[in-house]
Amino acid sequence: MLQIYNTLTRQKEYFRPLHEGHVGMYVCGPTVYGDAHLGHARPAITFDLLYRYLMHLGYKVRYVRNITDVGHLEHDADSGEDKIAKKARLEQLEPMEVVQYFTNRYHRDMEALNVLPPSIEPHASGHIIEQIAFVQKILDNGYAYISNGSVYMDVEKYAKDYPYGKLSGRNLEDIKTETRELDGQEEKKHSFDFALWKKAAPEHIMHWPSPWSEGFPGWHMECSTMGTKYLGEEFDIHGGGMDLMFPHHEAEIAQSCAALGHDTVKYWMHNNMITIAGKKMGKSYHNFITLDQFFKGEHELLSKPFSPMTIRFFILMAHYRSTVDFSSEALEAAEKGLGRLQETWNRLMKLQPSDKSTVEIGNLSERCEEAMDDDLNSPIVISHLFESAKIINTIADGKGTISAEDLKQLKDVWRTYVVDILGLRMEETGTEANGSMDALKGAVDMLLNMRLEAKRNKDWTTSDRIRNELTALGFQIKDTKDGFEWTI
Ligand code: ZN
Numbered sequence: 001m002l003q004i005y006n007t008l009t010r011q012k013e014y015f016r017p018l019h020e021g022h023v024g025m026y027v028c029g030p031t032v033y034g035d036a037h038l039g040h041a042r043p044a045i046t047f048d049l050l051y052r053y054l055m056h057l058g059y060k061v062r063y064v065r066n067i068t069d070v071g072h073l074e075h076d077a078d079s080g081e082d083k084i085a086k087k088a089r090l091e092q093l094e095p096m097e098v099v100q101y102f103t104n105r106y107h108r109d110m111e112a113l114n115v116l117p118p119s120i121e122p123h124a125s126g127h128i129i130e131q132i133a134f135v136q137k138i139l140d141n142g143y144a145y146i147s148n149g150s151v152y153m154d155v156e157k158y159a160k161d162y163p164y165g166k167l168s169g170r171n172l173e174d175i176k177t178e179t180r181e182l183d184g185q186e187e188k189k190h191s192f193d194f195a196l197w198k199k200a201a202p203e204h205i206m207h208w209p210s211p212w213s214e215g216f217p218g219w220h221m222e223c224s225t226m227g228t229k230y231l232g233e234e235f236d237i238h239g240g241g242m243d244l245m246f247p248h249h250e251a252e253i254a255q256s257c258a259a260l261g262h263d264t265v266k267y268w269m270h271n272n273m274i275t276i277a278g279k280k281m282g283k284s285y286h287n288f289i290t291l292d293q294f295f296k297g298e299h300e301l302l303s304k305p306f307s308p309m310t311i312r313f314f315i316l317m318a319h320y321r322s323t324v325d326f327s328s329e330a331l332e333a334a335e336k337g338l339g340r341l342q343e344t345w346n347r348l349m350k351l352q353p354s355d356k357s358t359v360e361i362g363n364l365s366e367r368c369e370e371a372m373d374d375d376l377n378s379p380i381v382i383s384h385l386f387e388s389a390k391i392i393n394t395i396a397d398g399k400g401t402i403s404a405e406d407l408k409q410l411k412d413v414w415r416t417y418v419v420d421i422l423g424l425r426m427e428e429t430g431t432e433a434n435g436s437m438d439a440l441k442g443a444v445d446m447l448l449n450m451r452l453e454a455k456r457n458k459d460w461t462t463s464d465r466i467r468n469e470l471t472a473l474g475f476q477i478k479d480t481k482d483g484f485e486w487t488i
Contacts, residue, residue, distance in 0.1 A: 002057065002373045004050075004237075005321060007245065007268040008167055012375055017236050018266060023054050023061045024235035026227040026265075028244055029121070031068040032102035033083040035290040036109045038274050038311075038326060039281050043241045045312055045423075046271040046320040046376075048115045050239070052421050053372050064230050065118035066223060067106075069099040069125045070206060070216055082216075085205045095206050099125070109291040112308035114423045120230050124222035127229070128208045131217040134225045134259055135196045135210075143258035147187040149199030149213030153254060155192050162257045167268060168246040194251055196221055220251035228256065228264055238265040242272055271320045276301065277327060289326075303328040306335065309425055313338040316378040316422055337382075341418065344389040345426045346487060347396040348414055354401035359391045361406050365413045372421065381417055388413075398481040444475065448484045 002015040017023050027047045030040055047065075054061045069084065088095040110117070124131075135151050138144045143158045144151050158164055159172045170178075175192050185191065195218035200207035207214050227235065240249065249268065256264040273280065276287040289299045297305030314334035318324045364384060371380035388410065394400040402410070418424050447466050454462040467477055470486075478485045 002053075003375055004267055004269060005375050007270050008265075010169075013267065015236075015267070017059065018234055021058070021060060023059045023237065024231035025051065025054075025061060025063045025237040025239065026223070026231060026235065027063070027065045027118075027238075028223060028240035028248070029065040029067050029118075030106055031083075032099050032106060033087055034102060035292055036106050037281070037288050037290045038276075038294070039241070039288075040106075040109075041113060041291060041311055042274055042315055042320075042324070043239065043271050044110055044115045045113060045315045047239045047269075048423060049316065049320070049376055049378060049421070050237070050269070051116060051118075052423055053376065056416070056421055062120070062231060063118040064120045064122065064227065066226055067099075067103055067121060067123045068219075068222065069096075069103075069123050070219075070222070082204060082206055089205065096125075099123075105292075109308075112295065113291070113312050114308070114425055116423075122226045122230065124217070124226075125206070127222060127226055128217065130229055131221045131225045132197070132210050134221060134255070135217070137259040138196060138255060141258055141261075143254075144196055145189065146212055149215065150187055150195055151197040151212055151218075152188050152193040153196055153251070153258070154189065155194070155254070156190060158254055158258055162254065164254055165246075165250060167250050167253060170246065170250075194218060194220065194247065196255070220248055220255060223248070224252050224255040224259070224264075227252075228260070233260055234262075234264055234266070236265075237267045237269060239269040239271070242270040245270055272323050274324045274326055276325070278325060301328060303332065306331050310335045310338055312422075313341075313424060316424075317382060319375075319377055319379055321375070338424070340389070341382075341385065341424070342426060343487065344385075344392050345414065345418065347485070348392045348411060349428070350485070351392070351395055351402060351407055353404035353407045355403065357401060357403045357406045359394055359400045359402060359406075361388070361391060361402075361410050364388050364410070365416075368413065368417045378422065381422065385414070385417060396480070396485075444470065444486060448477065448486065452483060 003012045004015050005011070006013050025047070027043065030036060036044075047063075051061055051063050070082070084095050084098050087093070088098045091098070107117075135144065138153070139146070139151065142154075144153050155164060155175075156172070165171050165175055172192075176190075197210060197212055197215055197217055199213035199215040204216070207216050227238065238249070238252075253263065253265070256262075275281070276289070279287060281287055287301065289301060291308075291311070293299040294302065294306050294311055295308060297303075310331060314326075314331055315324065317334060317337065367384050368381050371377040371384065374380070391400075392410070395402050419426060447470065451463050451466040454460075454466070470477060474488055476487050
């Protein structure tokens with residue numbers, strides 16, 4: 001039975017959905033004013049793994065992942081201007097053109113990483129009316145105040161009735177000393193009060209009418225609003241990166257409790273961060289590498305381009321709650337590992353059954369499931385798969401046989417875990433009804449059969465020539481007991 005680590009209770013808990021057979025899951029999505037980088041890939045892949053596994057377990061999952069397009073997550077340090085608005089102004093674009101451009105590019109990157117699209121992908125800008133209503137509820141309940149056209153959460157008042165800081169393990173005293181939020185300082189009762197609605201400055205081009213001012217929602221409001229709109233006042237899972245735990249998720253809990261009188265989320269899940277050469281990714285370190293740069297190899301920290309599947313495998317090789325340190329060498333190691341997985345896959349798909357098995361395939365399926373049930377332990381799943389590679393190689397090398405039943409079971413486990421759950425795209429050599437691939441396969445097989453014939457006739461010149469020329473073209477040829485194997 002699936003156990004997941006709940007950040008709120010700080011322990012692994014058995015997953016029991018609120019509504020039998022159904023799971024509601026919300027994950028904080030990207031802010032779309034720039035290309036997605038490695039830091040975006042980790043939560044996307046982590047929660048894609050969870051989404052895929054929940055579906056494998058037979059749940060009907062409603063997966064909501066938002067698009068933050070009001071751009072208030074990070075204001076420009078100098079002008080205090082909304083980043084999307086600033087980009088739009090500089091490039092003379094409609095703000096929604098900027099949003100659409102980067103949303104399209106985000107989708108393209110996610111598709112390359114084989115991250116499944118969510119069931120609903122709501123935009124913050126498309127839910128302004130709902131956000132205003134949510135702010136109004138908090139005001140009505142007395143946990144917010146209006147100041148100069150903006151609305152702020154009254155954190156001190158809230159903390160008297162609810163535990164503020166429970167998710168990140170902070171108390172109000174810690175938060176008081178930690179908060180250096182200067183934005184709107186003169187309007188707020190306390191520095192740690194956060195904005196639910198902000199009055200727009202005249203140069204601010206993204207703004208909407210509200211009962212308090214022409215303005216825009218505060219940066220935590222969209223997730224409280226859209227989560228409950230699409231998943232109900234109580235839902236199962238809320239996920240995101242650990243960096244969002246405070247203040248974003250803490251504020252979300254406060255807003256929801258202040259408006260509705262209770263928690264909305266049963267299980268909070270957070271993936272750990274990716275560091276680059278031991279350093280946090282951040283603007284001041286100049287170490288942001290976009291996914292596009294990875295795919296093209298265009299960054300000084302990269303030795304070469306890395307395929308999206310290598311990035312995905314690299315992330316899955318670590319448990320989602322442990323830190324991952326990126327380096328070009330680590331990615332090269334992941335690339336080799338993925339190559340070995342693909343090679344084993346190719347060999348497995350070509351195996352022929354015999355009357356009986358001389359190998360023990362064991363309880364591979366159960367062991368993989370056990371690892372996934374243990375808080376999505378993908379590295380253990382991968383190690384089980386590599387262990388079964390030994391069996392596959394034994395049979396492929398002619399040192400053992402496998403029955404049709406065992407072979408089917410082995411193939412099923414590999415398909416289920418490698419393709420469906422880990423979401424790794426495997427190249428199907430010759431088994432896919434792919435016209436050009438079949439033609440290529442036919443041609444190479446023909447050449448290698450000619451080589452076999454040449455060898456039988458002791459025509460070493462022809463045999464070596466075919467081998468060398470195919471190798472030069474990028475084919476890897478391996479002689480086996482029954483003939484040959486090749487990959488590109
Ligand atoms: Zn969020």
